Amino acid sequence: MKRTPGKGVDVKVDNVIHEYGDLRVLDGVNMDIAAGETLCVLGGSGTGKSVLVRLMAGLEVPTSGEIQIGGMLVPEYAALPPDEKPFLVSMVFQHSALLGSLTVEENITLRMREHRTHSEKDMHSICEQVLDEVEMGGSNNKLPGELSGGMKKRVALARALAVNPDLLFYDEPTAELDPVLTEQIGLLIARVRRDRPITQVVVTHDMVIADIVADRVAMLGDGRIAEEGSYREFLASPDPGTRSFLEAARVLTSRDQADNKDKTGKDG
Amino acid sequence: MQRCGRTVLNTLSTLGEVLLLLGRSIPGPRSLWRERTRIVEQMIIVGSETLPIASLVAFFIGMVLVVQTADQLVNYSQEVLGSIVGLSMTKELGPVLIAFLVAGRVGSSITAQIGSMAVYDELNALRTMDIDPERYLVTPRIIAMALSLPVLILYADAVGILGGCLAVQLDPAIDISLALFWDNLVSEIAMQDIVVGLVKGVVFGVTIAAVSCAFGLRTRGGTAGVASSTTQSVVWSFVLVIVFDFIIVRMAVLLP
Ligand SMILES: Nc1ncnc2c1ncn2[C@@H]1O[C@H](COP(=O)(O)OP(=O)(O)OP(=O)(O)O)[C@@H](O)[C@H]1O
Ligand SMILES: [Mg+2]
Numbered sequence: 001m002k003r004t005p006g007k008g009v010d011v012k013v014d015n016v017i018h019e020y021g022d023l024r025v026l027d028g029v030n031m032d033i034a035a036g037e038t039l040c041v042l043g044g045s046g047t048g049k050s051v052l053v054r055l056m057a058g059l060e061v062p063t064s065g066e067i068q069i070g071g072m073l074v075p076e077y078a079a080l081p082p083d084e085k086p087f088l089v090s091m092v093f094q095h096s097a098l099l100g101s102l103t104v105e106e107n108i109t110l111r112m113r114e115h116r117t118h119s120e121k122d123m124h125s126i127c128e129q130v131l132d133e134v135e136m137g138g139s140n141n142k143l144p145g146e147l148s149g150g151m152k153k154r155v156a157l158a159r160a161l162a163v164n165p166d167l168l169f170y171d172e173p174t175a176e177l178d179p180v181l182t183e184q185i186g187l188l189i190a191r192v193r194r195d196r197p198i199t200q201v202v203v204t205h206d207m208v209i210a211d212i213v214a215d216r217v218a219m220l221g222d223g224r225i226a227e228e229g230s231y232r233e234f235l236a237s238p239d240p241g242t243r244s245f246l247e248a249a250r251v252l253t254s255r256d257q258a259d260n261k262d263k264t265g266k267d268g
Numbered sequence: 269m270q271r272c273g274r275t276v277l278n279t280l281s282t283l284g285e286v287l288l289l290l291g292r293s294i295p296g297p298r299s300l301w302r303e304r305t306r307i308v309e310q311m312i313i314v315g316s317e318t319l320p321i322a323s324l325v326a327f328f329i330g331m332v333l334v335v336q337t338a339d340q341l342v343n344y345s346q347e348v349l350g351s352i353v354g355l356s357m358t359k360e361l362g363p364v365l366i367a368f369l370v371a372g373r374v375g376s377s378i379t380a381q382i383g384s385m386a387v388y389d390e391l392n393a394l395r396t397m398d399i400d401p402e403r404y405l406v407t408p409r410i411i412a413m414a415l416s417l418p419v420l421i422l423y424a425d426a427v428g429i430l431g432g433c434l435a436v437q438l439d440p441a442i443d444i445s446l447a448l449f450w451d452n453l454v455s456e457i458a459m460q461d462i463v464v465g466l467v468k469g470v471v472f473g474v475t476i477a478a479v480s481c482a483f484g485l486r487t488r489g490g491t492a493g494v495a496s497s498t499t500q501s502v503v504w505s506f507v508l509v510i511v512f513d514f515i516i517v518r519m520a521v522l523l524p
Contacts, residue, residue: 089396091392093388097390097392110394
């Protein structure tokens with residue numbers, strides 16, 4: 001099957017329940033992600049965001065429920081031989097997950113090299129292109145150990161883009177980064193959204209990222225999607241769970257800030 | 269009683285895990301050819317990690333063996349010294365010595381490496397690239413160990429015997445000449461004895477590699493998890509090496 005590269009596929013999560021022993025992490029998650037959309041899944045620490053994204057990427061199998069990507073069940077998709085996949089899925093991991101013994105270029109071209117899908121020349125030019133895309137040009141021969149945390153994240157994004165994915169998952173792409181780097185990564189993801197018509201699912205607890213990249217946000221709480229909508233709608237949500245998440249994330253709407261000023265005014 | 273039962277169950281399930289991994293990772297000729305660069309890379313690692321320390325230890329073991337055995341033989345005849353030292357080295361000490369060194373140096377680092385790859389999602393990253401971590405990481409290591417251990421064992425045998433010769437020459441407590449020692453050694457060691465040592469090498473190599481990779485792959489729980497699987501994998505390698513050693517020796521005795 002010949003694939004049309006980087007066109008975006010939809011994702012359907014249907015009543016997914018996931019348990020570890022007695023611990024029910026996901027308790028009936030339903031979600032529809034349209035092709036070409038960038039969705040941010042928000043939620044506090046330990047709410048099961050990483051678990052959900054691992055399930056969608058086919059790295060784990062849900063206890064019950066189904067997940068479809070591009071109209072295909074995840075296990076069916078995973079069982080296809082690498083060269084018969086009608087579309088490709090990539091993922092950027094929380095700790096970058098670059099292979100330490102390989103150089104930046106070897107990491108980026110790993111999939112193409114292992115499956116012999118491209119010539120040396122093509123692999124090199126794709127590598128140059130994606131490194132430019134994440135503003136890491138010239139670091140081809142560095143080892144991951146020589147890079148800073150922010151640089152590793154960029155290379156991890158470059159590696160995910162190199163396969164020309166139709167669906168791209170991010171698990172906490174800005175974990176352990178300072179606010180400046182966080183914003184830079186956010187802008188990179190937003191640039192991918194602008195330049196490539198692919199579906200992106202960004203799992204994060206970082207409101208800055210959600211603000212910069214999301215077409216839509218979904219809030220994960222108590223094992224379910226508690227709330228869905230645009231970033232603006234989300235900020236104004238009356239839902240107590242969402243409110244406490246927002247408070248914790250210290251992203252207050254201007255009205256909230258005004259309220260706060262009133263309070264301090266009264267106090268003073 | 270219940271704890272005892274659980275220990276037995278855990279042991280059996282670990283054994284099963286290692287065996288299944290082994291079954292899945294033995295390559296056909298085609299993938300063997302595909303993996304050739306990674307196999308050679310791994311063989312170089314095994315060799316360079318083990319050779320210096322193996323030389324030193326084998327040399328001293330050879331000398332100790334001569335001095336110790338000669339002392340035991342004082343009241344009999346030291347003429348058989350050569351065969352005793354040669355046979356102990358080729359059939360038993362060479363293989364086990366190398367297996368322990370490789371388990372300690374290479375096996376532990378395989379577990380630590382694959383374990384930290386598991387903990388930091390690098391194995392998952394491979395999976396999302398449609399690369400099977402077992403084919404990519406385990407197969408080359410198993411083949412490399414199966415090929416390098418016999419070579420290392422031959423080398424350790426030679427160095428050990430060399431150490432023995434030196435001891436015969438220099439130790440005043442030893443009455444026999446170096447020529448007599450050597451003649452006795454050469455006349456008593458049959459091809460079969462060396463082959464048994466090499467078979468042990470292949471079996472030990474596969475065992476250590478499979479155990480080390482299995483413990484690496486099952487690692488969970490951050491750096492603490494990596495540390496605990498590394499220790500466990502070394503202990504398991506030691507135990508299984510000794511068990512297989514016994515089994516092979518017992519079978520070799522039955523051979524004509
Ligand atoms: N492999 C596993 N085995 C057992 N429990 C697990 C496993 N993976 C996750 N959990 C549990 O599932 C829950 C959700 O974990 P998850 O990693 O998805 O949280 P998260 O929302 O990604 O949090 P964070 O923002 O800190 O990354 C936690 O309580 C965790 O302990
Ligand atoms: Mg997480």
